[in-house]
Amino acid sequence: MxxxxxxxxxxxxxxxxxxxxxxxxxxxxxxxxxxxxxxxxxxxxxxxxxxxxxxxxxxxxxxxxxxxxxxxxxxxWHTKRTFYEGREVFRRSYPPxxxxxxxxxxxxxxxxxxxxxxxxxxxxxxxxxxxxxxxxxxxxxxxxxxxxxxxxxxxxxxxxxxxxxxxxxxxxxxxxxxxxRSDGWYIVVDTEEDPADPLPVERVFHYGHPAVDGRNVLLVPFAGGWRVDLQLHDTDDPEELRQGDGLRSWLRAVMPPAYAERVTWASSYQFLxxxxxxxxxxxxxxxxxxxxxxxxxxxxxxxxxxxxxxxxxxxxxxxxxxxxxxxxxxxxxxxxxxxxxxxxxxxxxxxxxxxxxHLRPDDEVRARQRAAAEGAADDEKLGHWLDIAPYGPREAPPANTIYRY
Ligand SMILES: Cc1cc2nc3c(=O)[nH]c(=O)nc-3n(C[C@H](O)[C@H](O)[C@H](O)COP(=O)(O)OP(=O)(O)OC[C@H]3O[C@@H](n4cnc5c(N)ncnc54)[C@H](O)[C@@H]3O)c2cc1C
Missing domain, CATH: 3.50.50.60 (FAD/NAD(P)-binding domain)
Structure with a gap:
């Protein structure tokens, strides 16, 4: 006081x-x-x-x-990868x-x-x-x-x-x-790195991951662990997939099984x-x-x-x-x-x-994503577009550069 x-x-x-x-x-x-x-x-x-x-x-x-x-x-991470329905459509590595x-x-x-x-x-x-x-x-x-x-x-x-x-x-x-408030639910999970089975330090996005019924999945490494985002179908129950066996079963499908036993935090959310x-x-x-x-x-x-x-x-x-x-x-x-x-x-x-x-595409955006995935093997630009789209534009606000983001 x-x-x-x-x-x-x-x-x-x-x-x-x-x-x-x-x-x-x-x-x-x-x-x-x-x-x-x-x-x-x-x-x-x-x-x-x-x-x-x-x-x-x-x-x-x-x-x-x-x-x-x-x-x-x-x-x-020096490597970014993007998959479309289980098939890799983009991979790029950068020098340190x-x-x-x-x-x-x-x-x-x-x-x-x-x-x-x-x-x-x-x-x-x-x-x-x-x-x-x-x-x-x-x-x-x-x-x-x-x-x-x-x-x-x-x-x-x-x-x-x-x-x-x-x-x-x-x-x-x-x-x-x-x-x-955006429609749609997401589950976000932290899981500790498994020293017995460390994963390559890569950021990976899956459009329509086939092992989890076509839901989008993002895997991002951080010091000591991994963050995994699962985008739910509209018919999913967020509470069921956020905890217990519901959580473990989808996590085992997108990561080595031991990671499903090393969860330190899980939450469900909608975007504001x-x-x-x-x-x-x-x-x-x-x-x-x-x-x-x-x-x-x-x-x-x-x-x-x-x-x-x-x-x-x-x-x-x-x-x-x-x-x-x-x-x-x-x-x-x-x-x-x-x-x-x-x-x-x-x-x-x-x-x-x-x-x-891009995460909740209308029919037109969905068709563009599919066409890009089909053409990605021949045209890297299409794969690159698929890779960056889920994060939105890269530009910072058009203000004084010291106040970017
Ligand atoms: C799943 C998830 C992933 C995210 N990923 C990213 C990311 O990769 N990069 C990024 O930039 N951002 C990310 N964010 C957002 C980021 O976490 C927040 O933007 C950040 O925490 C906001 O910081 P803040 O200091 O404004 O508020 P907070 O972190 O909420 O801190 C507010 C503080 O104020 C205190 N407080 C509250 N009420 C009072 C009161 N009445 N009196 C006194 N003290 C009070 C609280 O105890 C707290 O310590 C993510 C958020 C989530 C949920």
Missing amino acids: TADRHEALVVGAGPVGMTAALALRALGRSVTVLEAGAQDRLRPGSRAIFVHGVTLGVLDRSCPGLADTLAAHGVL PAPGRLPHFTSLPQVDTERHLLQACKAAGVEFAWNNAVTGAESTSDGVVLTTAEGARWQADYVIAADGASSSVRKAIGTVMAGD QVVADDFADPHRRVLLVGEAAHLFAPFGARGMNSGVPDADAAATAVHLALSTPVRARAIAAVEDFAISRRRAALFNRDAAGVSLE
């Missing part, structure tokens, strides 16, 4: 909140992170395994060396990155990224207030007062809200999320494609970042990879706003953040939506 007024408070010690805190410290600002959970809280699942090279670059600017640390703890260069991406469990971010934050002097669930946020032109479940009040000039998909701060400032109607409160004192501001379908990996540049841009805006005695300039700095990051989020939502058009 504190009666002091802070320059900046961050709500939420997920990857996006910690990125914002780290960026504020790099700009010379003091910052405290209020987190609802305990420091040793369990965060289930591998979640944001695919950490894009641009994300590594953004983190490295705030904490030189952090990108190398994450890359050293992640894996990089040149020595001294950051990789295009690294793949590691989100909890590991968070562990390294936490260490970096502590080394940089970020303060943490664990077990502080923010329940209220009152913003005026003078600043913000946050209240917690315990009844504590925290005052700040600016608040960066990174409290995730159910953001209490977003609700408190009256911001609304708009968008759709939603974006906040404004990324800041009317007084331009509260800035929304990460999943507090947007949720995308995970194919294309635009979740954490767009939350990190949100956080970096929010920290820069808060620093600029604190640096000027002219209120109108401070408002303009936050406004720039809100407009540019919302534009990026809309772009990312649409890009993730393109991937859904």
Whole structure:
């Protein structure tokens, strides 16, 4: 509890909140992170395994060396393969990155990224207030007062809200999320690497896997294990295929059987494609970042990879706003953040939506996929199209390149 007024408070010690805190410290600002959970809280699942090279670059600017640390703890697959109804239609291998260069991406469990971010934050002097669930946020032109479940009040000039998909701060400032929920269910599974039967480190997508009744399957390696996504038929029961024998039987059909006994996490989900109607409160004192501001379908990996540049841009805006005695300039700095990051989020939502058009194709897209699969042996471009389509376009939002994704 504190009666002091802070320059900046961050709500939420997920990857996006910690990125914002780290960026504020790099700009010379003091910052405290209020987190609802305990420091040793369990965060289930591998979640944001695919950490894009641009994300590594953004983190490295705030904490030189952090990108190398994450890359050293992640894996990089050099081969991508795509199958259509059991037949390989695309395979490409890439050389490893040149020595001294950051990789295009690294793949590691989100909890590991968070562990390294936490260490970096502590080394940089970020303060943490664990077990502080923010329940209220009152913003005026003078600043913000946050209240917690315990009844504590925290005052700040600016608040960066990174409290995730159910953001209490977003609700408190009256911001609304708009968008759709995609039809269709998916099961996502983490399974530990079997040292007795390690698999080649390759990313593999199956259109209509014949061993699982023609469902789409994605297999992605990460440090220590594999992530497997199964796209369900409309008639499937997600609960049945998410656990017990239902889970083991389809997993055994797409991986060596031992992997079905090494499952560490399984979840069923539908995609949300939603974006906040404004990324800041009317007084331009509260800035929304990460999943507090947007949720995308995970194919294309635009979740954490767009939350990190949100956080970096929010920290820069808060620093600029604190640096000027002219209120109108401070408002303009936050406004720039809100407009540019919302534009990026809309772009990312649409890009993730393109991937859904390929995962849940209409008759026309299905016919194009079939024709491409038939022609892939003679024309590599067709196989390449099949390979990249499930992840949506590769382009980043057309903003300042340091705020890509
Ligand atoms: C299956 C799956 C796969 C994914 N794969 C990828 C991927 O490959 N690449 C990618 O970029 N993204 C991926 N994502 C998305 C990624 O996991 C999220 O974008 C990321 O976790 C969002 O980070 P965040 O910090 O905004 O929110 P969160 O990670 O949700 O963190 C929010 C934090 O705020 C805290 N909190 C909540 N409420 C309060 C409160 N009232 N007061 C104080 N603290 C609070 C929470 O305890 C938590 O610590 C994936 C997600 C899923 C589910």
